[in-house]
Amino acid sequence: MQEREAWLALNMVPHVGPASFALLLGHFGTARRVLKAPLRALERISSIGPATAKAIRSFPAEETITREQKRMVARGLRFLTLRDAEYPALLREIHQPPPVLYIRGSWTDADRRAVAIVGSRDATPYGRGVADRLACDLAVRGLTIVSGLARGIDAAAHRGALRAGGRTIAVFGSGADIIYPSEHRKLAEGIAQRGALLSEFPLGTNPHPGNFPQRNRLISGLCVGVIVVEAAVDSGALITANHALEQGREVFAVPGMARGRLSQGCHRLIKAGAKLTERWEDVMEELGVQAPSLQETVQQLPPVEGEECRVLSLLGEEPVHIDVLIAASKLPVPVVAASLLSLEMKGWVRQLSGKTFVRLHEG
Amino acid sequence: MQEREAWLALNMVPHVGPASFALLLGHFGTARRVLKAPLRALERISSIGPATAKAIRSFPAEETITREQKRMVARGLRFLTLRDAEYPALLREIHQPPPVLYIRGSWTDADRRAVAIVGSRDATPYGRGVADRLACDLAVRGLTIVSGLARGIDAAAHRGALRAGGRTIAVFGSGADIIYPSEHRKLAEGIAQRGALLSEFPLGTNPHPGNFPQRNRLISGLCVGVIVVEAAVDSGALITANHALEQGREVFAVPGMARGRLSQGCHRLIKAGAKLTERWEDVMEELGVQAPSLQETVQQLPPVEGEECRVLSLLGEEPVHIDVLIAASKLPVPVVAASLLSLEMKGWVRQLSGKTFVRLHEG
Numbered sequence A, B: 001m002q003e004r005e006a007w008l009a010l011n012m013v014p015h016v017g018p019a020s021f022a023l024l025l026g027h028f029g030t031a032r033r034v035l036k037a038p039l040r041a042l043e044r045i046s047s048i049g050p051a052t053a054k055a056i057r058s059f060p061a062e063e064t065i066t067r068e069q070k071r072m073v074a075r076g077l078r079f080l081t082l083r084d085a086e087y088p089a090l091l092r093e094i095h096q097p098p099p100v101l102y103i104r105g106s107w108t109d110a111d112r113r114a115v116a117i118v119g120s121r122d123a124t125p126y127g128r129g130v131a132d133r134l135a136c137d138l139a140v141r142g143l144t145i146v147s148g149l150a151r152g153i154d155a156a157a158h159r160g161a162l163r164a165g166g167r168t169i170a171v172f173g174s175g176a177d178i179i180y181p182s183e184h185r186k187l188a189e190g191i192a193q194r195g196a197l198l199s200e201f202p203l204g205t206n207p208h209p210g211n212f213p214q215r216n217r218l219i220s221g222l223c224v225g226v227i228v229v230e231a232a233v234d235s236g237a238l239i240t241a242n243h244a245l246e247q248g249r250e251v252f253a254v255p256g257m258a259r260g261r262l263s264q265g266c267h268r269l270i271k272a273g274a275k276l277t278e279r280w281e282d283v284m285e286e287l288g289v290q291a292p293s294l295q296e297t298v299q300q301l302p303p304v305e306g307e308e309c310r311v312l313s314l315l316g317e318e319p320v321h322i323d324v325l326i327a328a329s330k331l332p333v334p335v336v337a338a339s340l341l342s343l344e345m346k347g348w349v350r351q352l353s354g355k356t357f358v359r360l361h362e363g
Helices: A003-012 A018-028 A031-036 A039-043 A050-057 A061-075 A125-139 A153-163 A182-193 A211-221 A236-246 A261-271 A280-287 A290-300 A307-313 A322-329 A333-346 B003-012 B018-028 B031-036 B039-043 B050-057 B061-075 B125-139 B153-163 B182-193 B211-221 B236-246 B261-271 B280-287 B290-300 B307-313 B322-329 B333-346
Strands: A078-081 A100-105 A114-119 A144-147 A168-171 A195-199 A225-229 A250-254 A349-352 A356-359 B078-081 B100-105 B114-119 B144-147 B168-171 B195-199 B225-229 B250-254 B349-352 B356-359
Touching: A003 A018, A003 A031, A003 A061, A003 A078, A003 A100, A018 A031, A039 A050, A100 A182, A114 A125, A114 A153, A114 A211, A114 A236, A125 A144, A125 A153, A125 A225, A125 A250, A125 A280, A144 A153, A153 A168, A153 A182, A168 A182, A168 A211, A182 A195, A211 A236, A225 A236, A225 A261, A225 A280, A236 A250, A236 A261, A250 A261, A250 A280, A307 A322, A307 A333, A322 A333, A322 A356, A333 A349, B003 B018, B003 B031, B003 B061, B003 B078, B003 B100, B018 B031, B039 B050, B100 B182, B114 B125, B114 B153, B114 B211, B114 B236, B125 B144, B125 B153, B125 B225, B125 B250, B125 B280, B144 B153, B153 B168, B153 B182, B168 B182, B168 B211, B182 B195, B211 B236, B225 B236, B225 B261, B225 B280, B236 B250, B236 B261, B250 B261, B250 B280, B307 B322, B307 B333, B322 B333, B322 B356, B333 B349
Parallel strands: A114 A144, A114 A225, A144 A168, A168 A195, A225 A250, B114 B144, B114 B225, B144 B168, B168 B195, B225 B250
Antiparallel strands: A078 A100, A100 A195, A349 A356, B078 B100, B100 B195, B349 B356
16 A cells, blocks of 8 residues: 555544544654554554544555545546645645545646635525626636535635636535535536535545534635625634634625625624625735736737727626627627637637626726 | 804805914904904915905905894804804814804704714615614614715614604705705704704805815714715715814724625725724724713613513514514503503613614613
């Protein structure tokens, strides 16, 4: 058994979480040695209870990882350990990072600039609209949108990012092979194509309510900032925001009506110092590092020529349908289509779904 | 001519505003001497232009104040000068306070705890509802509500305070005899009965748009804090908020939907440090001095006895109709009515309009 496989196995042992995993690794040096250690040596470690020691000793590591790897291959999954270079750098920095991440899809360099958009499952149409729009606007500008695949705000955020043709990542409170809620199976498929599905839990782990607070620290841990859209005062989104603060990440909150139940959590965050967020500019501005690099991009864009100017001048950050552009520009259809294609290739505009277009840069 | 009358006269001279009034008074010692000063002496004062000097010299003071005072008596108006003990103490502290205030109604000691509620003329139903509710909740707790009698938020604030049976003050951008907009004549009547109509402008002054920014400094100047409810980014309410900051008063802003045009001003204020305000507690908390005195009141309230307990337990901060109380308490009608009367006299509840009741204190 290779050391990477031993990590996978140790992560599957009942009672072994990130804290005890780190403790055991510190003590024995490698996961392989942990799995082979005599019961007495395991029991001697303080904070490792006799139940955990027994669980490790009696764990059928070889056969379990063989089975787990077969299932991973069947599902298009692979795994990363904390020791792998590909492991998300920001996540590595948090307190007790997950030793093993199951992943379907890709984790790329671009995902270092990720923001989470989280909020209520029973969001209002207003909240879902804001989440979708923020995700779209940020994804179109190169930010990866991280969320939890839940109903409501989470789903709207993933969909907004997909609509923008951007990257988005869903972090599970279950095994990466168990899509929850099941009605989001198609959405999860789309996310896997344009980003990744991530989980720290072994395959087959059910979406137990107790998993979600633990999962939430991962959502914030992967990101430079967390945006909360609609959250009751006792919601999981506020737990994620708290994790973000502890991890030194930015917290953003979208306001709503003064006495709206789902605005209370966001308003409480704003009172406590979270950045009031109305639109993508609020996020880009606060993250700072991103804004200049975007500026540079603008300066490096190929110039706009001929009819493209007229088409570009009709575009703004609100999506505009191609028929509207044709009518307003008074240009022939092929000219508008060619201009849009050229503008998109030059990086000035982005085509969204439904033949609508947004402008990405001023100037 | 008495010195008080000379103040009234000098305040009526064209071109003489609060700044030149103070300058002239500093130079000549009394308003009477200013009005009698030779043209040359007036012209010698720097910052007093020749036009202003001529206007003072040629001003028919005696006959003008005779006419003005007759009109004031006819309208039930009187005036206060900066030298009068009754002049609002907080207003005295601002930069260039108005030398003369026309007043209809009363300015009482209770009005030292005044807050302004201001906002857009074309407010949404949401904004008007929040303004009305905040005004009612704060007025019921003894705060005086100051606003500008405009359509939208202003009118909702005055009405909320009146509904609570509280005190409210309208500050005019016209002469105190000119109700603007005229459709608020009845509202102004109600305000004069339960508070005051105030203006620094001579009678007959039309509501010229240029008067309102000047008027706005008075609204904030009279108050310990200014609450902005729905304001576009270029609105007069933001001018009032700026005055409040310059005058060292608290600024509160009510949030709204992320991209609502009338939320932009409030969100900008919150980003700049204004207190996000959802409900009356946010205001009382921030003003601090008020909260303890309210607490003391609670401790001094006469105890609740017998059937009163059952009735009080059914009341909260949301107004409840007496029929609902009768049904829910299962007590005879006269017992409920007597309990409510007793509770109101003891200071535990307040009757609002429409036979509804709110509870004022916990515990």
